[in-house]
Amino acid sequence: MKKTITAVLAIGLVGVTYGALQAAEVVVRDDQIGLSATSVFDDPTPDVFDYPETEPSAAQALKRAYFGAPPQVPHKIENLLPIRAKKNACLRCHDAPDDIGKARAAGDPTPMPLSHYVKLDDGSLKRGDNRHVCVQCHAPQANVKDLVGNTFAP
Ligand code: HEC
Ligand code: HEC
Incomplete structure (x- = not known):
């Protein structure tokens, strides 16, 4: 026992x-935890900032973050949102498949690239539905200090 x-x-x-x-x-x-050198319990306070008020007519393309990155939006977009199934204000200026690859006058909007279209059997281009919500990938930029240091280099 x-x-x-x-x-x-x-x-x-x-x-x-x-x-x-x-x-x-x-x-x-x-x-x-994670890639940052600080504790997850640190709670840095972001600076208050405003997005630039640049109208599309005065906008100039910004530098790409890296090759293949979606270009950043260089103009204000608040009057153009929300994007809905049957209403997409971005298309008014950027949906111009016939102009892809053609020379543009300064200040003209860049047409969406071929990757945003599907080629139909008759050779015509149809806009890809998977790219309908432009702001999913293209975001306006503000001049804001990084909250956490970033050493990314393209
Ligand atoms: C009134 C016309 C107009 C409308 C509406 C408009 N844009 Fe633009 N957009 C421009 C102009 C002009 C430029 C600056 C020239 C250029 O395309 O580089 C520009 C630039 C851009 C660029 C940068 C292109 C590049 O090659 O760097 C992106 C991305 C963009 N717009 C996205 C959008 C999105 C998303 C919307 C809708 C929320 C929108 N635009 C609505 C006129 C417009
Ligand atoms: C799923 C992500 C995604 C969505 C959604 C999307 N784009 Fe893009 N866009 C990209 C990427 C990535 C590029 C750059 C690579 C390329 O040319 O395909 C680009 C490039 C562009 C360019 C620059 C073309 C050039 O020749 O320099 C314009 C303008 C643009 N997109 C407008 C739009 C508009 C307007 C919409 C909505 C109708 C939209 N995009 C939706 C990812 C996206």
Whole structure:
């Protein structure tokens, strides 16, 4: 009987030690979560900022973040939103498939590229429905200091 109790206790001890070791392995300090060097409990206060009030007619293309990145919107867009299934104000200026690749006068909107269209059997271009919500990828920019340092280089 005594032997059995000792054996049960021994097995229990091994189990508890094993569990403790396992638990020790998964402990991650909050300042080691993620890529940032700061704690997830740090709560930096963003500076208050305004988006530029540039009208489309006065807009000039901004530098691309990296090759293939969606170009950033260089003009105000609040009067053009929301984009709905049957109403997309961006198309008025940027949906011009016949002008793709042609020279433009300064200040003319860049036509959406071929990647935003599907070629039909008759050779005509249909706008891709998967690109309908332009602001999913194209966002207006404000001159704001990074909240967390960023060393990304294209
Ligand atoms: C009244 C015409 C007009 C409307 C409406 C308009 N844009 Fe523009 N957009 C322009 C002009 C002009 C430019 C600056 C010239 C250029 O295309 O680079 C521009 C530039 C851009 C660019 C940068 C293109 C590049 O190559 O860098 C993007 C992206 C863009 N607009 C997206 C949008 C989105 C999204 C909407 C709708 C929310 C919209 N635009 C509505 C006229 C317009
Ligand atoms: C799923 C993401 C996505 C959506 C949605 C999207 N675009 Fe783009 N757009 C891109 C990317 C990425 C590029 C740059 C690469 C390329 O040319 O395909 C681009 C390029 C552009 C350009 C620059 C063309 C050039 O020749 O320099 C314009 C203008 C533009 N998009 C307008 C629009 C408009 C207007 C809409 C909405 C009808 C829209 N995009 C929806 C991702 C997107």
